[in-house]
Amino acid sequence: MNANGRRSIPTASLGDTVAITKEVLLPTLAKGPIIRRPRVVGLAERHDLVGTAVRRMQRLHDRYGDGPLLMRLPLLKQALVLAPHHVHRILDASPDPFAADSSEKRASLAHFQPKAVLISSGAERVDRRRFNEAVLDTPRPMHRLAERFRAVIEEETHTLLADARGRGMLDWRVFADGWFRVARRVMLGDAARFDRAFTRMHEQLRAYANLAFLQPQRRALKERFFERLNAYLDAADPESLAGVMAQTPVTAMTAPDHQIPHWLFAIDPAGMTTFRTLALLAAHPEHEVRVRDDVAEQDRRPELPFLRQCVLESLRLWPTTPAILRQTREETEWEDGIMPAGTGLLIYAPYFHRDDRHLAYAHRFTPEVWSGDRTSADWPLVPFSQGPVGCPGEHLVLMLTSTMLAELLRGAHYRQAAPAKLYATHPMPSTLDNYTLRFEIDT
Numbered sequence: 001m002n003a004n005g006r007r008s009i010p011t012a013s014l015g016d017t018v019a020i021t022k023e024v025l026l027p028t029l030a031k032g033p034i035i036r037r038p039r040v041v042g043l044a045e046r047h048d049l050v051g052t053a054v055r056r057m058q059r060l061h062d063r064y065g066d067g068p069l070l071m072r073l074p075l076l077k078q079a080l081v082l083a084p085h086h087v088h089r090i091l092d093a094s095p096d097p098f099a100a101d102s103s104e105k106r107a108s109l110a111h112f113q114p115k116a117v118l119i120s121s122g123a124e125r126v127d128r129r130r131f132n133e134a135v136l137d138t139p140r141p142m143h144r145l146a147e148r149f150r151a152v153i154e155e156e157t158h159t160l161l162a163d164a165r166g167r168g169m170l171d172w173r174v175f176a177d178g179w180f181r182v183a184r185r186v187m188l189g190d191a192a193r194f195d196r197a198f199t200r201m202h203e204q205l206r207a208y209a210n211l212a213f214l215q216p217q218r219r220a221l222k223e224r225f226f227e228r229l230n231a232y233l234d235a236a237d238p239e240s241l242a243g244v245m246a247q248t249p250v251t252a253m254t255a256p257d258h259q260i261p262h263w264l265f266a267i268d269p270a271g272m273t274t275f276r277t278l279a280l281l282a283a284h285p286e287h288e289v290r291v292r293d294d295v296a297e298q299d300r301r302p303e304l305p306f307l308r309q310c311v312l313e314s315l316r317l318w319p320t321t322p323a324i325l326r327q328t329r330e331e332t333e334w335e336d337g338i339m340p341a342g343t344g345l346l347i348y349a350p351y352f353h354r355d356d357r358h359l360a361y362a363h364r365f366t367p368e369v370w371s372g373d374r375t376s377a378d379w380p381l382v383p384f385s386q387g388p389v390g391c392p393g394e395h396l397v398l399m400l401t402s403t404m405l406a407e408l409l410r411g412a413h414y415r416q417a418a419p420a421k422l423y424a425t426h427p428m429p430s431t432l433d434n435y436t437l438r439f440e441i442d443t
């Protein structure tokens with residue numbers, strides 16, 4: 001009961017709160033929310049850390065019911081979302097009353113994008129969201145510049161494969177170098193193609209952002225970063241998103257240059273996902289055959305529908321945004337009681353994506369799960385979140401990743417280099433460390 005004699009949502013015991021902190025929160029933070037720490041990703045893979053977290057969440061649901069479940073913390077009001085229908089409720093009713101600009105997100109993202117839509121609210125959020133959707137062509141499966149982006153991907157994949165052949169192996173370093181050349185050309189134009197120093201500056205800022213308020217802001221570095229970014233935006237290569245931005249109306253609130261750092265940051269996990277999908281296909285030859293049919297049809301059907309399903313499935317198995325965070329603006333009512341205003345909510349995506357109590361396919365590669373449109377009546381699979389705050393870059397990401405995969409598959413055949421990490425006959429691991437994935441390639 002709360003002070004007004006009304007029933008509060010359930011609260012975890014002290015022992016369970018410690019277990020949640022140790023098994024769910026700390027490993028998620030340690031991996032790096034804004035930029036990954038490769039050593040911790042490797043540790044998570046070896047020690048099945050995400051599997052342990054999912055099993056902990058299942059036990060909490062068995063013990064406390066649908067919740068949401070408040071943690072017993074001294075200063076913070078933080079709750080875990082345990083029921084599928086609550087995921088839909090929260091995401092569909094964002095940003096009000098479930099605000100996206102939670103305190104920890106603001107502290108962290110202020111390091112490199114203080115005016116980004118994700119940490120904006122009120123009229124500013126509405127305006128910045130409009131701008132993001134307009135430039136990213138949010139509702140369209142194929143961005144208006146898709147043909148140009150495909151040409152960029154073809155060129156960079158060609159170079160990337162030549163590099164890999166020279167080394168006798170395709171590894172993360174070669175792949176990521178090619179992927180970021182694509183990303184810089186798509187976002188900023190051809191002049192940025194080899195500007196690796198710009199990407200490094202952004203990575204440094206993201207590394208500070210990983211530590212949120214524990215780290216002072218690096219103002220000089222941030223200024224240099226924005227200066228370089230604005231030089232690209234001023235030049236506005238018409239065959240890049242910078243060029244689309246230049247054609248898109250802005251208001252005094254928009255802060256266009258503060259939207260791009262988020263795109264540059266979010267394109268990194270899209271690269272990880274592309275590389276992981278390649279591993280899934282190498283381990284599942286029966287799917288690779290269907291994918292190659294998709295590739296053969298690309299000129300007639302550029303959306304590459306089956307490849308997109310494979311990318312989405314890779315994101316179900318290994319969501320790159322495992323923690324979707326919200327904060328309540330007001331008191332909210334749930335079946336199990338009242339939740340106070342200002343409570344942080346954590347939707348831990350792997351718990352829903354891998355809940356083997358309900359999903360027969362939880363640990364298998366099943367791209368067919370994504371063959372139709374998913375709605376709020378379905379089990380929540382939310383790699384791109386959903387609702388009014390859902391990722392406005394989803395189609396662009398699916399277009400870039402599936403086109404890159406098509407080009408990689410057109411250029412070569414891939415075998416996981418020993419020791420292989422994925423076997424079609426084994427459950428998919430709870431983490432797939434992209435940094436240590438390697439492929440042998442034949443033409």
Ligand code: HEM
Nearest residue numbers: 117118263266267269270321383384385389391392393397
């Ligand atoms: C694998 C790649 C990506 C994944 C899995 C992903 C996923 C997500 C998720 C889960 C959110 C919502 C967070 C929430 O509900 O709180 C989000 C927000 C967002 N994403 Fe993505 N994203 C990806 C790539 C991108 C890219 C490449 C762009 C831009 C080019 C982008 C633009 C955005 C923006 C602007 C938001 C903030 C939306 C808002 O606050 O209204 N994302 N993304």
